[in-house]
Amino acid sequence: MKTFVPDYYNDFKCLAGDCKHSCCIGWEIDIDADTLEYYNSVEGDFGKRLKNNISHNEDTAFFAMDSCGRCPFLNEKGLCDIMLNLGFDKVSQICDDHPRFRNFYSDRTEIGLGMSCEAVAVQILSKQDKMQLVCIDGDEELLWPEEEDFLDFRADVFDILQNRHMSVQDRIEKMLDYCNIESINLTAQKQAQLFLSLERLDPVRDKLLAELSQATEKDLYMQDSKLETAFEQLAVYFVFRHLTESLDDDRLAGRLQFVVWALGVVYNLCALHYNRTGRLTIDDMAEICRMFSAEIEYSPDNMNTLFDTLE
Ligand code: SF4
Known part of the structure; x- marks a missing residue:
């Protein structure tokens, strides 16, 4: 049995008393x-x-x-x-x-850090080099053939998402092509409606989503983002976190569509923030990701609704 973690895993430090949104x-x-x-x-x-x-x-x-x-x-x-x-x-x-999550295979465990923790969100989004998985325990693993196939497939998806010769938007299109999935291309209004229809933890998000549902094209325009690498890390994080369970529930397409929807929502909320305030820092993006993660990724009901709706 082997255990894998992202290469940033061991650098995590809880902010304890300095945390603004304590778990x-x-x-x-x-x-x-x-x-x-x-x-x-x-x-x-x-x-x-x-x-x-x-x-x-x-x-x-x-x-x-x-x-x-x-x-x-x-x-x-x-x-x-x-x-x-x-x-x-x-x-x-x-x-x-907390804030760890685990993906289980027959003879392998993957442990990641979840973005509902503000320290994790900043840590992942500010990482400059490409995320790699590293083995921290075990020297042998014996996986089922479908698990081996999945890991090969996911490694290809990581390669596409980490290809820095292309924009992140183009990488996402390429990922969908590679997976033979058509983009559902929801408008900002539809993204916001879907988000608002889900179970909520913090009513603060409603104001943000109301703004998103009324946003114009200009509100959502962001010049080539200085945070391109942060969006790459976010895409890789979503894939790492949410695709493995498709081995059990057979909802690979829904999970990939979720990745695309989640990236679209975070991107549009970032663009809105940029156009309203004239700036978008890693900390600003991390706060949007933290809110998104707490509201969506930590609610099994919300995740299941999204996989089913987006599939
Ligand atoms: S959310 Fe993260 S940084 Fe904050 S108290 Fe919890 S583990 Fe620590």
């Missing part, structure tokens, strides 16, 4: 069984505080958000009181894992 805000925090057992064994005042904040539904224990939508253990300095009181290794599995 401890806006979500309920599931507590895995081992951690729950441990929390139930903690004594004293902190043990009481833990138990008072554990909620249960059917078969899951979780920390419900407080009235401000924050994890009840996120303190005013933006740090985790569980880590401070009990140790860094005493948080629930989901806290320990």
Whole structure:
């Protein structure tokens, strides 16, 4: 069994108290069984505080958000009181894992970093050299033939998306050609309508999407982007993150169309920002990607709706 990660993986550093959109805000925090057992064994005042904040539904224990939508253990300095009181290794599995995601094969695991984390978004988008996958564990893998075929296919898609002799737009067209898929070419209005029809986490996005749905051609025009490399990294990230599961659900076309739709939405939101403010920095683009990722990539319902609608 081999484990692969993108070559930027080991450089990730959580911003902790400096994070503007902490992953401890806006979500309920599931507590895995081992951690729950441990929390139930903690004594004293902190043990009481833990138990008072554990909620249960059917078969899951979780920390419900407080009235401000924050994890009840996120303190005013933006740090985790569980880590401070009990140790860094005493948080629930989901806290320990975030912002990582995993792609599983029969004899291979790929681990990536998700863009709902602002540190990750900046890290990926500011990377200048082409993303490569590196093996961090294992020396042998025995994959099914369809998995081998998929990895060859995906390597070709990466090569197309990382061909810097072409514009990113041309690379995307070429990727679709290579995959024998016709572009659905949604207008900005239709992109926004589809986004607005999905489950939402943060109503802030509605204002942005309302602007997108009324944008004129001029609003969406961006001269050759200085952020071309950032869009390449974004395209590669979406492909890396979302294509593998097509081996299980057979929705390769829907997943590729999702990549194209997602790039189109992010590009148009970036263009709007550029035309409204006269600038577009990596940090601006990272904030748009963070919002997009939190709203879309972390909602299985939204992802399934998009794969089905776009296929
Ligand atoms: S979102 Fe990222 S940087 Fe912010 S607290 Fe979570 S892991 Fe750290």
